[in-house]
Amino acid sequence: MPRDASRWRPRTGRAASASRRGSGSMAEQGGPSGGRPEGRGRQRPSGPDRARGGARGPRRRSATAPSARTRRAEPTRFAAYTLLRGVADGAYANLELPAILRRHRLDGRDAAFATELGFGTIRWQGFYDAVIADAAGRPLTRIDPQVLDVLRLGAHQLLGMRVATHAAADQTVGLATVVAGAGAGGFVNAVMRRVSERDLEQWREAVVPPGGGAVSLGVRHSHPEWVVTALRASLLGHGRATAATVDAELEALLEADNDPPRVHLVARPGLSSVAELVAAADAEPSALSPLGVVLRGGDPGAVAAVREGRAAVQDEGSQLLAVALARAEVAPGAPARWLDLCAGPGGKAGVLGALAVEAGADLTAVEVSPHRAELVRRTLAALGRHADGLGRRIEVRTADGRELGEDEPEAYARVLVDAPCTGLGALRRRPEARWRRQPSDVAALAPLQRALLASALDAVAPGGVIGYATCSPHIAETRFVVSDVVKRRRDVEVVDARELFTDAAGRPVPGLGDGPYVQLWPHVHGTDAMFFALVRKLT
Ligand SMILES: C[S@@+](CC[C@H](N)C(=O)[O-])C[C@H]1O[C@@H](n2cnc3c(N)ncnc32)[C@H](O)[C@@H]1O
Structure with missing residues (x-):
């Protein structure tokens, strides 16, 4: 979940894609794996203004009645849901994702949207769980795990990706209906309405425990408490921070943990070079590594040197x-x-x-x-x-x-x-x-x-x-x-x-x-x- 909408706006044009989806175009799809994502190929206005429009100030409630909501799962959301279920079964998200994208025939902006939705939801799960428990008025143990994953995806669309409220609610209810039945759709609709009543800052005020300690930072930055404690000790133990600076350093570290990393390639010496990678990809030389480049966008797998094992993502x-x-x-x-x-x-x-x-x-x-x-x-x-x-x-x-x-x-x-x-x-x-x-x-x-x-x-x-x-x-x-x-x-x-x-x-x-x-x-x-x-x- 970004601190502001621009955080999510990326090198790959993902924000434009999210914004387009957020427009609420509800073209019915042919079920979870059928058809293409809504809005595909339509030229709708997008960009910062549009993204911000959904971001600041109280959200407008979706006026759509549950019965009028879509009963289909849109492919990018279904792909992200499949990722979450795979992870719940023990899969590694980064290894699982490529096959899921292939299976759902997602590429370009759609793949980027599904990736951010899946990865972002998993990263921010701790915070969203606190939001969902509050909005649902019940402990998470009383929510079916599949429905909980659907709600987490809905929360990320509302609070982390700034998808327009009615689109996020509609698609989340549709997904719930497909994966858990119509009864779940009604519950999800009610919870999504509650989540959409507050913006990110208001939810932070509502669910982050006061005090600024490990519990509080853990919820705010979506890390388990023991990890916050361990990272604090690491900053001190490696001499990166002192008692006076450790709180600020820790917050900066926790924030950085939630920023999707940029993609770097390494040119294996004797097999490739920084110059080759810069010429072959949308990339610039790394300032840090003499062997590296930073991708501005595009698929690393499309770079010949990577495909041929002369360079690699690293x-x-x-x-x-x-x-x-x-x-x-x-x-x-x-x-x-x-x-x-x-x-x-x-x-x-x-x-x-x-x-x-x-x-x-x-x-x-x-x-x-x-x-x-x-x-x-x-x-x-x-x-x-x-x-x-x-x-x-x-x-x-x-x-x-x-x-x-x-x-x-x-x-x-x-x-x-x-x-x-x-x-x-x-x-x-x-x-x-x-x-x-x-x-x-x-x-x-x-x-x-x-x-x-x-x-x-x-x-x-x-x-x-x-x-x-x-x-x-x-x-x-x-x-x-x-x-x-x-x-x-x-x-x-x-x-x-x-x-x-x-x-x-x-x-x-x-x-x-x-x-x-x-x-x-x-x-x-x-x-x-x-x-x-x-x-x-x-x-
Ligand atoms: C951190 S990973 C190494 C990553 C690797 N150097 C790279 O850059 O791709 C640690 C690896 O050690 C392997 N490993 C664990 N126990 C080992 C052992 N007793 N002998 C050799 N390898 C072991 C794990 O299977 C894992 O692949």
């Missing part, structure tokens, strides 16, 4: 990490072998392997899950052919990284441990993660993270380096893991990693913390909240 933070490890100083005579110990699905291995080949080294990518190892093979296929041509080797192994240190001691010059973690630093990208993760996950992952790092320390040759990374800033997954493992050994030292992080113009990246570790932040760097520690094996 957060700038991940790009910087791979570059940092490749840059770190290694003692002369270290083996010409690099290792990615937790490679699936292969994003960082794609960059690290390309940099290894450039440096005259081989890459071994290890992944324990056979399915994810297969994804790594696919990701690295083009790189493998490129390496073969230069007499280098890219190898993908399905294996347990915890055993590699013992199997191949002191065999590698550079090792990346991109450890399995809670992903609390990538909440922008994985909208359901905040609701699925539990505080107990942190403790459950701790032994695995420590064992993988210990194995990496064994696998690296004297004078070689290990990069330990997570896409979580949680103190227990980052600093505690590194300090715990390193303090048990006499043959390694932690090195200040900050100087390895320079932007596309070669300038030091600001705001990395007090060292020796690096912590990136969405609200500071525009990246996922990636953590990186550099450890060197003594000679």
Whole structure:
């Protein structure tokens, strides 16, 4: 849910699409999967004025009687609903969405609308649930889960996307009727009317508990309370904030978590280039990553270099990490072998392997899950052919990284441990993660993270380096893991990693913390909240 309507207005023209749908054109569709979305191809006025018109001031109630509402589900809404049900059954939204869009034959603006409706609703679920409970006058446990998902989608249209009230209400009731029957339609109609009686600010005043603590921030910014508490501790623990500044930093971070990330591409060195991507896509060079571009719009899958595995969609933070490890100083005579110990699905291995080949080294990518190892093979296929041509080797192994240190001691010059973690630093990208993760996950992952790092320390040759990374800033997954493992050994030292992080113009990246570790932040760097520690094996 944006703070103002313009937040949602995007690089892809999605606002225009939403506004068009918000016009209330109610062309009947042929059921959930039939026909095209209403308004498609019609030229209706759209844009900021129109979007704002529905946004400011009290909303007008929809005068349509329930019996006169549509009884069909419009395809973009049905697609978003299907996504929510898939997520409720355990699916990952970002993996599920492409198939849903294909099944509903949605592309362009319609796909963008369905995506924002689905992802935005999932992100803002915590806040909308508070609104719905209030508007329905009953606890959520007394609302059928399917109907609750329909209501969440309706709430996002009203409060987060500024779809006109009558269109949002009509389509939400139609969807409810299709998925849960006419009786549900009446209930949904009543709740939507109540939701539409207040605007966003009024709902905030009504449902956000006072006090500004974790509970209050959790509802306001739609994060579980334990995540708010953990992020606060992370800001303090990494030295990003002090007691005096942490409240403002935390709010900025929580807000950034709710901003859909821009799409970045990485040009794998030797296979593609920033210039190629800028010429081939609606993109501009990244200011942060020397290997990256930022898409202004369009489908990354339409870019030839991406389709061919020479470039890929990748957060700038991940790009910087791979570059940092490749840059770190290694003692002369270290083996010409690099290792990615937790490679699936292969994003960082794609960059690290390309940099290894450039440096005259081989890459071994290890992944324990056979399915994810297969994804790594696919990701690295083009790189493998490129390496073969230069007499280098890219190898993908399905294996347990915890055993590699013992199997191949002191065999590698550079090792990346991109450890399995809670992903609390990538909440922008994985909208359901905040609701699925539990505080107990942190403790459950701790032994695995420590064992993988210990194995990496064994696998690296004297004078070689290990990069330990997570896409979580949680103190227990980052600093505690590194300090715990390193303090048990006499043959390694932690090195200040900050100087390895320079932007596309070669300038030091600001705001990395007090060292020796690096912590990136969405609200500071525009990246996922990636953590990186550099450890060197003594000679
Ligand atoms: C954070 S992800 C890595 C992301 C990857 N580096 C990328 O950039 O695409 C962590 C990966 O570690 C894998 N993993 C978990 N336990 C492992 C183990 N014991 N050995 C090797 N890989 C493991 C997980 O299956 C997961 O694919």
